[in-house]
Amino acid sequence: MIDPKNFIEEVGIDELLETAEKYYKMVSDPTPLMSKPFTFMHEAPEMLQNMGYLLAGLKLGKTMRVLDFGAGTCWFSRYLNQLQCPTVSCDVSETALEIGKELFAKYPIMGDYAAEPVFLHFDGHRIDLPDQSVDRIVCFDSFHHVPNT
Numbered sequence: 001m002i003d004p005k006n007f008i009e010e011v012g013i014d015e016l017l018e019t020a021e022k023y024y025k026m027v028s029d030p031t032p033l034m035s036k037p038f039t040f041m042h043e044a045p046e047m048l049q050n051m052g053y054l055l056a057g058l059k060l061g062k063t064m065r066v067l068d069f070g071a072g073t074c075w076f077s078r079y080l081n082q083l084q085c086p087t088v089s090c091d092v093s094e095t096a097l098e099i100g101k102e103l104f105a106k107y108p109i110m111g112d113y114a115a116e117p118v119f120l121h122f123d124g125h126r127i128d129l130p131d132q133s134v135d136r137i138v139c140f141d142s143f144h145h146v147p148n149t
Contacts, residue, residue, distance in 0.1 A: 013124040017092045021092070021093045021095060024093045033072065033073040034075060034099065036141075037051065050140075051076075054140055064136055065086050066086070067087075067136070068090060070091060070140075071089035072093070072141075073096050074087075074089040074097065074100025074101075075100075078103055080138075082113075086113075086118075088120050088134060089117060090120040090121075090127060091121070091122060100117075100119060
């Protein structure tokens with residue numbers, strides 16, 4: 001058995017961040033990552049249900065700025081933007097954020113939107129945003145990757 005606490009202490013944050021970057025760099029076709037939550041039939045119902053619960057709990061209003069922490073390829077950020085909530089997509093992988101930029105370019109928001117999305121690389125220690133610059137913070141389908149919750 002692997003003890004997550006010991007593993008994090010032994011490996012260190014920087015090595016964990018590097019692992020995430022290596023994962024996204026190995027992806028030859030990002031389409032499945034960009035098409036979430038509709039990538040796999042068996043996962044879609046639960047992901048959509050969880051998204052519904054999360055959106056209801058966020059009590060969003062149009063133009064509320066949302067930090068999508070652990071955004072990965074930014075698919076959830078795109079849906080938030082579709083709801084007219086500008087996003088800051090934050091992730092440890094610059095490659096994942098580049099895929100997210102591609103997602104927004106290939107599949108632009110329909111109708112009006114509040115603002116262009118922002119893509120923010122996270123160094124594992126500090127989120128480079130001013131205090132009180134977002135209205136909500138969301139971490140969807142990525143919290144299990146956070147070493148120090």
